[in-house]
Amino acid sequence: MNRLFHLPLSPFSRKIRIVLGEKKVSGVDLVEERPWERRMDFLLLSPAGQVPVLQLNGTTLSDSTAIFEYLEETIPEPRLLPRDPAQRAEARRLAAWFDIKFQREVTENLLQERVNKKLMKSGYPDGARIRAGSANIKYHLDYMGWLLERRHWLAGEALTIADISAAAHLSCLDYINDVDWGRNAAVKDWYARIKSRPSFRPLLNDTVPGFTVPSHYANLDF
């Protein structure tokens, strides 16, 4: 049985859902896993105790970058990395930018404080971290804007894993209304393009009890 253990507002899980969608892998059941419950059967699959974990044709995979590279190697079309090694490096650099730097400077501060603490019932949001996340996201949107004024997609002329990582993070933050789409027209235009892809649509229908999405969230003309 093919399964993806995921969380609806986990950017790393969303990244893999979009990759599976782009590569038209169907028949993968989504299983919601709350990693903080530390369920023994889940820890046996994933020693890091984190989502996403993908079980595909008998192989169990974890870490979203390792999962992505596996899917890119075994299901090459459509390509989510360019052919040229230097351009591949650029796409991977930017994917890591979102997965590590943006995650730490923005996503963790906002999502952890506003959503995870509530779901985990582990205390009140820390205002200082929310302010840090809100300040940091501006600088990241500006950098994205700078790139997108020069390139059609973040890493060049074609959609790559860099766009998918970035959109996975931003879509989680948009769910809690933490993205100022008025800041940069090129970023807004880029996000509208990503949002309208069939691979992205299912994510926009996820709901998390206790959180009301802003009206523009699933709207293609936001």
Added chain:
Amino acid sequence: MNRLFHLPLSPFSRKIRIVLGEKKVSGVDLVEERPWERRMDFLLLSPAGQVPVLQLNGTTLSDSTAIFEYLEETIPEPRLLPRDPAQRAEARRLAAWFDIKFQREVTENLLQERVNKKLMKSGYPDGARIRAGSANIKYHLDYMGWLLERRHWLAGEALTIADISAAAHLSCLDYINDVDWGRNAAVKDWYARIKSRPSFRPLLNDTVPGFTVPSHYANLDF
């Protein structure tokens, strides 16, 4: 001109130095870069403002995982990833384990507090973080031991990027005497094997003013 902008006690820089050594890339000048000085010429090369940055034959690369994949693609021999996609995923999962999880739970707590704060002159070590790092490393050494009792190298029967990432972190921590090599014999044996590789030797000769290395640090029979 081929250059690697690095820091002697940066695990990500060490990882790339070992990869260059394994792949026998010579003629790369090491340039020490203190990222916290935010030198403009460096920021133009690396928008993230982090080391390592590799300039090779006119291409500028950053993010150690993107650099590694580029080197693996352009200089395939000797391979640092297995051929089989599932085994490649296992090596990448473990490399990410050290680069992200171990980095956050161990390296950052210990290295940041004991070394970087002193170099950056940014205050006194935080005892709580040092205690957290010292507690967390035990659980990581146990996990490595568990793997190494079943496999010759961390990700299987051959040396991979997983071993290189792990050894890059542990060698920085060993410099400040934060690794208890008595904890697990399989881990100690594995580290002795890595340490004796020609690619690893140059790292062991680095010195950082103000820090005295433990006597076993560069010793192959420690």
